[in-house]
Amino acid sequence: MTQAMKQDVYELLKAYEGQPAATAGTGKDLVNEPMIRHWCEAMGDTNPAYAGPDAVAPPTMLQAWTMGGLSGHHTGRSGAYDELLTLLDDAGYRSVVATDCEQEYLRPLRPGDAITFDAVIESVSERKTTKLGTGHFVTTRMDVRAGGELAGTHRFRILKYAPAAAKPKERPRRPRPVINRDNAGFWEGVQAHKLLVQRCADCATARFPWLPGCSACGSQEWDTFEAGGSGTVFSYVVMHHPPFPAFDPPYAVGLIELAEGVRMISNVVGVPYDKVRIGMPVRLEFLRVDEELELPVFRAQDCGEG
Template sequence: MDIGARLKAFVGRAAATAGAGKDPVNLPMIRHWCEAVGDTSPAYAGDAAIAPPTMLQAWTMGGLSGHVDRSGAHDEMFALLDGAGYTAVVATDCEQEYLRPLRPGDEITFGAVIEAVSDRKTTKLGTGYFITTRMDIRVGDELAGTHRFRILKYAPASNRSASEEPGPRRPRPVINRDNAGFWAGVAERRLLIQRCGGCGRLRFPWLPGCNGCGAQEWDTVEASGDGTVFSYVVMHHPPFPAFDPPYAVAVIALAEGVRMVSDVVGVAHDEVRVGMPVRLEFQQVDEELVLPVFRAVGRASGAVG
């Protein structure tokens, strides 16, 4: 039996069974989440609070000690792929479906199943298989939501000499009907922030409706470009084509009061600090792609980054 057929045999097998959230849905975690993303919706506070729908997976996480309810299906599949040379992995996308609001006090349970394995695919990263895992989250017997997570497990493409071909291109951003205006602005070297047509609230990232008043009408304002580092991480691994770790990725607090994730340039990764002033600039990554990045204020243009 070839590896493709052996992988297909994993479809339908459980990846986690009888999982239980380590904590009930609770207001402190909701508050921390909302503070981190800058969401001040009244729906997430007070006696009638619900949890933000996007926290769905957060209630299933095992923390540093993990869960003891995992099955061996994922480990078996990864061992099979690793043994066949498909040693690299990259997350490709996730989808969530919200069926029931989660409220403080709810005790969640979950189970996960390997839902799909693709035929062998060849990508710019290499050749491999897309694997989709579906997690069902419940409160009692009631399905509250589903979380689908897809990865590519692949054999890295062989390195080519720089004299033979240009280096690998940066991944393209996912552009859809909700954020197309943002990327059109970036192409013109303008950083546009949505402004609600109902309450005037500024929001980022772009959304189809206001998370404050619910209005769907909006226009845009152009960011001044001033900001500070609100928080950051230093990426050390895994090595990924077109990226050269270590490098810093930060949540930037813009002067307008919204936050966005971007690279910090013009300063070594180990010199980035919370509160560091930064200034917007646009980086021409290749012949097609322009990205907004933030340069540490006061650093010379030839500095690291």
């Protein structure tokens, strides 16, 4: 659509400002206690002003008394609002979203009040570009009366728009590991394609995951050694739910017992998830999951049923 065509459409839309959207509409029900009670229960509002012989309706129910329900209103509706929406549809603005409403309360509504209302197309905005797409904001103002007396106004705004072109979806990246001063050495080893295991400098107990102190003797002195990479599946689970971005369930997550006697959790690859078995021999390899991240995983060495 050229700029001139866009301007022509806008001029046609502006012509609807001030035209009625509803005239002499009538509420289908009198203001009544059951509807007030249902509203308060739904909202969790226990204000005593909304119950008892002197009850008033919650002010925020203002629009509720004007709604036509599933069957709609058979009288009072103006054709101008439908014409405006059709014009927007024909111009390519076929999607719609409610954006906001504003209400002004002038007098309380009480059970027994008969509700009437009029609505007007108050404004149509210039062409606007939003994250959803490009279109026009349409604002209607409804004047709500009780017994002929103005009780409040309700402004309702929608955006009629043409959805923005969807951007190509990039595959989500795997979550980054949490690296701190206690485990930084392990991840440095992974970058060098080494699986480093901590070893207590006093009692020589190997430990994994990395910890600041030895669980056997309490010593805080330690060194590391490189694991050979062979191990077996000590236990495993198959992940189905919940699905996470960058993961494709179902997949097997194993508790791997390394030949060095420590255990670590990682993915079991190279075999269908339903073929993983306890005791299955596995071998360490490093899997690059994106341009920044490599992870140690374990490839099954035996695909038999066992």
